Amino acid sequence: xxxxxxxxxxxxxxxxxxxxxxxxxxxxxxxxxxxxxxxxxxxxxxxxxxxxxxxxxxxxxxxxxxxxxxxxxxxxxxxxxxxxxxxxxxxxxxxxxxxxxxxxxxxxxxx
Numbered sequence: 001x002x003x004x005x006x007x008x009x010x011x012x013x014x015x016x017x018x019x020x021x022x023x024x025x026x027x028x029x030x031x032x033x034x035x036x037x038x039x040x041x042x043x044x045x046x047x048x049x050x051x052x053x054x055x056x057x058x059x060x061x062x063x064x065x066x067x068x069x070x071x072x073x074x075x076x077x078x079x080x081x082x083x084x085x086x087x088x089x090x091x092x093x094x095x096x097x098x099x100x101x102x103x104x105x106x107x108x109x110x111x
Contacts, residue, residue, distance in 0.1 A: 039062075
């Protein structure tokens with residue numbers, strides 16, 4: 001949804017209790033995952049945690065990895081590698097687009 005100014009509404013932000021209910025994890029588990037660096041909720045000015053839709057997606061991925069028998073340290077590493085891979089794919093796609101554009105410009109200038 002967009003505002004009349006054309007700026008997108010921010011994604012949903014959830015309190016820790018709502019996040020626990022939505023994710024199926026306990027509040028204590030969410031705090032533990034934060035300590036392990038698996039999730040990093042934003043904080044309000046008063047210090048309360050706020051979880052985003054992206055955090056909920058990440059918690060879903062954590063659930064899958066736990067089901068696969070991976071411990072928390074391993075999960076952190078898997079998530080780091082997945083993020084690195086995604087960043088490299090974005091960079092590769094951008095470079096490929098740049099390369100295509102340069103080839104097109106080179107072809108046009110040599111004609």
